[in-house]
Amino acid sequence: MAVVGVMVLAGCSGSGSDTATSGAPARQDSGEAAGNAKPQEPAAGKSESAGGDSRDEPTITRAIIKTGSLTVEGENVSDLRQKAVTAITSLNGQVASEDTGSNSDGTITRSNLVLKVPTKSFETAIQRLSDLGKRLQIHQESSDVTEQVVDVASRIQSQRASLDRMRALMAKANTIGEIVNVESELTRREADLESLLAKQKNLALQTELATLTLTLTEKGKPPVKTEEEPDKGFVAGLKSGWNAFTAAFSAIATAVGALLPFLILLAIIAVPLWRFRHKLRRQPAMQPTMPPPAPNSGQ
Known part of the structure; x- marks a missing residue:
């Protein structure tokens, strides 16, 4: 095959040198080049006319x-x-x-x-x-939302092609480790595709x-007020944080209020006991009294 390739290249270089050295073929090449240039003008005109023909160019419907x-x-x-x-x-x-x-x-x-x-x-x-x-x-x-619709459609197409490649790799996997890795990646990409399809369906419903x-x-009555749109961004976060703080404080206050009577009763009983026990610890232990020494009879 290498010899055949060298021979083909040598033949091409030889024909090119012959064309360059002979005057008639040079004029023929120039004539062919001119002839090739002429059909480009209708092609350009066709491309210009294609601008007015929607069948030649993909049309994007605004969403x-x-x-x-x-x-x-x-x-x-x-x-x-x-x-x-x-x-x-x-x-x-x-x-x-x-x-x-x-x-x-x-x-x-x-x-x-x-x-x-x-x-x-x-x-x-x-x-x-x-x-x-x-x-x-x-x-x-x-x-x-045209840009979003086109982007989601393109991502769905790419994701489906990726899934086809992963299925092909799954068919070629031999070891258990390869099968597990490919199957895990295949599952993840299938989940991504389902998410994109759900987003595409939601956009379709909103646009249709x-x-x-x-x-x-x-008549004669004030209009009924509709529900206000929920706050977003920093204000929404601030309100949510304040509501959580007040709810937590209210729960803590309720718990303290419920335990307060028991704490007072416990204090009434525990404080005197603690003082009495502390007083007992401070009193010194009584030393045992030794009996007086017996008188010495030898004296």
């Missing part, structure tokens, strides 16, 4: 998450609620959650609805709901269905 809130006032809140549900259902939407209240007579006086509607019908839903009564407040937000919070209130 938008839309949210909003709407407050509508009317004479009959119950009637407004029924019409709102009908309007959302006609747009292939649904009621995600509901908070409805009534007075002592059972008449509905307020209603808070969290609605899920297809993103493409978001503006239509706002318009139809606004026509139910007097619109008091409206708020809309849009968040572009917009969230609209509808507040229905009775």
Whole structure:
């Protein structure tokens, strides 16, 4: 094989030298080069036309998450609620959650609805709901998550290719140690893939269905306040820490209050005993009395 390679290289170098030394082949090469340059112009034109043809270039659909809130006032809140549900259902939407209240007579006086509607019908839903009564407040937000969607899709593709490679290594593993190592890595990468798939599904749900919070209130009554958004960042951490501190202090105070009567009773009994025991330790032990010496009879 090496001899064949040397012979091929020698033949190529020889043909190249012949082409360089002869004038006619040189003109032929220049003509071929010119001929090769001409088809590049249509190729460039094709690439330019491809800019207007979406079939030649991959198109990226923008992924938008839309949210909003709407407050509508009317004479009959119950009637407004029924019409709102009908309007959302006609747009292939649904009621995600509901908070409805009534007075002592059972008449509905307020209603808070969290609605899920297809993103493409978001503006239509706002318009139809606004026509139910007097619109008091409206708020809309849009968040572009196209980059996240593309990134997750790319990572899923790479993770699946990685899993295929790990399965191939699993088939070639011979020793128990190799099988254990490859299986452990395979399990970890499968878990990562499941996490990415869950994230992709969540993004798809958020982009396909917009969230609209509808507040229905009775005419002449103040609007029902919706739940405030939870704090984030430093403020949230500070509040959580303060709540934990107050809860711990309250628990300690409760425990001390419950034990205090027993501690007082124990002190009443233990203190006198301690003093009496201490007093006994301080008294010197009585020395045994020796009998007087017997008189000496020899004297």
